Amino acid sequence: MANAVGMIELNSIAQGIEVADYMIKAAQVDVLRATTVCPGKYIIVVGGETGAVEASMKDGVKRSGPHAVDTLLIPNINDQVIPAIYMTNPVETLGAVGVLEFFSIASAITAADVAAKAANITLIEVRMGWAIGGKGVVTLTGDVGAVRAAVAAAQETAELMVGSTVIPRPSPKLLENLL
Known part of the structure; x- marks a missing residue:
């Protein structure tokens, strides 16, 4: 790796x-x-x-x-980021969902690394540019406190951020769609 x-x-x-x-x-x-x-x-x-x-x-x-x-x-990327780019990161349990959206792909990758290092969350995906107008989007899951902490940490260092959200109790149908 x-x-x-x-x-x-x-x-x-x-x-x-x-x-x-x-x-x-x-x-x-x-x-x-x-x-x-x-x-x-x-x-x-x-x-x-x-x-x-x-x-x-x-x-x-x-x-x-x-x-x-x-x-x-x-230089020292979190072990979850590369699998999340390929959407192969194992997601054992789905909890709260955090979403970070950026105008820049580089900003999304950086935010995913920051979020994964900041709290005990699981990265679901780092989506890079294709069919989303060149944007970068990070989705992550975990308990609601960890998701909030990860999103907040990523926001502190974020460049070119469009927006973010934390969904404390997402619909099971939404969770199916994210995987």
């Missing part, structure tokens, strides 16, 4: 594909996601050892030039 994650978001798909190639060749990293997102952007998310991710990001940012929209580097 990666202990560091880096991401570059570009406003050019062609440049994004080329930058992804450079990043992969620059260091021993895993490509967690390299894909188009709405509205016509391209994201590259890499993971691995901190030094390798830093080297990959340095080359990627340099090669992105004016096409770079946003970047992030999280």
Whole structure:
């Protein structure tokens, strides 16, 4: 499992594909996601050892030039974040639900990490840009106090936040839909 994650978001798909190639060749990293997102952007998310991710990001940012929209580097990422990006994080019990919405994908990933480190919650999903207008959305669950604490911690450090909510007792039909 990666202990560091880096991401570059570009406003050019062609440049994004080329930058992804450079990043992969620059260091021993895993490509967690390299894909188009709405509205016509391209994201590259890499993971691995901190030094390798830093080297990959340095080359990627340099090669992105004016096409770079946003970047992030999280050296000690919480173990839940990457599975939540893939929507494979095991969710044992569903309780209260927290939702964090951002204009930026990087902000959503950062918020998911902050929330998971702040309280005993389970990340359900980190949705990145596709079919949501390029936004990032984090959904999480746990007991209501933990969900409130996680959402509050993420809000304190959040950039480009659209909004958030905590649903103390969600409908079972909503919970089915979230999984």
